Amino acid sequence: MSRKRHRLVPETFGLKRRRELGDVVADPLRGESGSAREAVAEIVRLFPRVLFEDALPPIALRSQVYSLVPDRTAADRQLLSWRCWSIRRQLCSRQLDEGLEKIMGHRYSTGSHGDKALQEQGEIRIVQLGFDLDAQGIVFTEDYRTRVLKACDGRPYAAAVQKFLASVLPACGDLSFQQDQMTQTFGFRDPEITQLVKAGVLTVRDAGSWWLAVPGAGRFIKYFVKGRQAVLSMVRKAKYRELLLSELLGRRAPASVRLGLAYHVHDLIGAQLVDCVSTTSGTLLRLPET
Secondary structure, three states, X not given: OHHHHHHHHHHHOOHHHHHXXXXXXXOHXXXXXXXXXXXXXXXXXXXXXXXHOOOOOOOEEHHHHHHHOOOHHHHHHHHHHHHHHHHHHHOOOHHHHHHHHHHHOOOOOOOOHHHHHHHHXXXXXXXXXXXXXXXXXXXXXXXXXXXXHHHHOOOOOHHHHHHHHHHHOOOOOOOEEEHHHHHHHOOOOHHHHHHHHHHXXXXXXXXXXXXXXXXXXXXXXXXXXXXXXXXXXXXXXXHHHEEEXXXXXXXXXXXXXXXXXXXXXXXXXXXXXXXXXXXXXXXXXXXXXX
């Protein structure tokens, strides 16, 4: 399946343009690069900023990255390695190195130049979106910081948020935070943590634990869930429960697809909610047999 998607995705999203303009130079992102960094940038370009009045940092989902990077293990390694680097830089020890090997499933190294940029510069943050345990959003750190500061400007919790962005964000790449970590390591008092929850920077995971969150992301999540179901329905209602990708992308999007057809198609392919089948007419999206 991964090998098949490696061939298909380069073809699919440039298919309509090639039919209109003839042969064109392939987009490197959709060729052999396998770069998670470029994949995230591609999805971010599809994010409808205007829909949210530019109040949200553009969000890509991990599933969407998989639609463009066929090797999921490599994609995860590139996306997550910078988090391990951040912790390793502060707590460099043999015990941590052994722990990293267990977590990453291989001997830890700084990797390629592209990976090293993510590790050292902390370019991205991964957040739990909440509607599914596997639904993880990816945002560029600077976009996240800018939007959060703008959202909390002049609010009672602004000082707590600024402290979080200055102390926790650069030092810790975790998806969630524990009570003792917040209070002992970073010096937050309980009222300050409560303010971070009110600001939407943290959401409650369970007692004494919080997920990193995107303030105001509730509307995005609502649109995403409805849009995913609507695009799946378009394939389900087609004859034989299959539809050419070029035909799908050429249709008028239903009113419930607020984020755009291409944005959702990346998700459907990467989340394996549809199968990609190569045909003489182009790539066919087919619902898996149940």
